[in-house]
Every structure is written in C-alpha cells, then in structure tokens.
Amino acid sequence: MNNRTYLSYGTVILFCLVLIASLYMMNWYLILICLVYGVLAFLFYRRKNFISVKENNDIVFSPIFGKVIKVGGGADIGKRYADFNFIDLRHALFEDIGIFFPFSSEFSFHRKIKGNRLFLPLKKLPKNEKNLHQEIVLIKESSELFFIKLYSTFVSSQAIIFPTSGDYGYLGAQFGVFSGAGIVRFFIPKKYSILCQEGQKVTPGNNILAKK
Numbered sequence: 001m002n003n004r005t006y007l008s009y010g011t012v013i014l015f016c017l018v019l020i021a022s023l024y025m026m027n028w029y030l031i032l033i034c035l036v037y038g039v040l041a042f043l044f045y046r047r048k049n050f051i052s053v054k055e056n057n058d059i060v061f062s063p064i065f066g067k068v069i070k071v072g073g074g075a076d077i078g079k080r081y082a083d084f085n086f087i088d089l090r091h092a093l094f095e096d097i098g099i100f101f102p103f104s105s106e107f108s109f110h111r112k113i114k115g116n117r118l119f120l121p122l123k124k125l126p127k128n129e130k131n132l133h134q135e136i137v138l139i140k141e142s143s144e145l146f147f148i149k150l151y152s153t154f155v156s157s158q159a160i161i162f163p164t165s166g167d168y169g170y171l172g173a174q175f176g177v178f179s180g181a182g183i184v185r186f187f188i189p190k191k192y193s194i195l196c197q198e199g200q201k202v203t204p205g206n207n208i209l210a211k212k
Helices: 009-025 027-046
Strands: 059-061 066-073 084-091 099-100 103-110 130-139 145-156 167-169 172-175 180-189 208-211
Touching: 009 027, 084 208, 180 208
Parallel strands: none
Antiparallel strands: 059 208, 066 084, 084 180, 099 172, 103 130, 103 167, 130 145, 145 180
C-alpha cells in the first residue's frame, strides 16, 4: 500500500498504464471505465493522514475514523459487560477504511459471526447481537480487556483483520480494513473515564475516547 490509498503500488501503476493506453487509442469505453474506477477508488480506498501523539498507557484513542453516536453502560447490553462502558462509533460510507490499534496491546482474540446486516441510516444498535459480524479482544500490558465489535450493513463489506491471536501491535498501527458504512462498538473498562461526547467526530491517534 502507498501513503495516499489502500491500493497496492502495482494496482496504481496498472491503472495508469491502462488509462494511458485508452487515451492513446481514443477508446472512450475504456476511458469511461477508468474514470469510474478512479472515482470509486478515491471514494473508498483513499487514506487519511493522522498524527499519532506520544503514547500514554492511561489513554484510549479511537480505533477508526468515525462519529460517536452513543455512549452507555455495558450492563445495558448484558451481564458479561457489567464492568464496562461502551462507545458506538459510526463509520460512514466514504470514510477511511482503516482499523487501528487504540493503544499498544496484544491482539488476543478474533472471531467472525454470521449476523444480519444493518439497514441505513445508522442511528443506533439493537441491544441484542443478532447483527454482530466480528468480535475482537485486545489486552493491554496491565491485563485489561477491551472488546471491539464490528457491525456491517448492506452497503459494507466484511471487515478484513490482519493479526492472529498473540500478535502485538503499537498505538496507531493498522490491523484491519472496514469498508462501507457500519458501526464499531468499543467496550472499555469502567475504571476509565469516558471523555468523548455523542456527535463528536473522532480520528485514530488524535481523539481521546477515555482516560484512566
């Protein structure tokens, strides 16, 4: 991947060669296909730049580019999450598709689930998990557990997660892609104070979601 898009260098070079050949042959059909592909690639695969601040073990950052749509107590979701608070982050259709480590941690667990896809607009999630598609567990050095749950819609693809159990990632390192509209539910231990507000836009490495 390059610094501007999530496409590989080979894909970008091939696209440029096909576009040049199309212009040389004046093949308007191929030119139109190239233009459509270029616009879609820009909308779905462009990378946004963010500056990661110096890491603090007591701070939790956002794992995605998105918007906070709900903050609540984990007990409202189920007994399993009674010791957690949660933050729902909405990922827009044309938002940066990267998923990033919100702090340095061990990638402990990942599973895929065949849940139902959500309908738009994405204003809130149901209390049950029938729409859940993927679950991720991160463990900080202090042995604290954090849960990240991914909910897809009919206009999003299944998230692709790179690490395997036992891998370690540093703050701001990308560990997956989540293209299209969806919701990320982030469970954070109650010992952390939630610092974000509903309606706030957040960026990985820049916006603090919680602090101990």
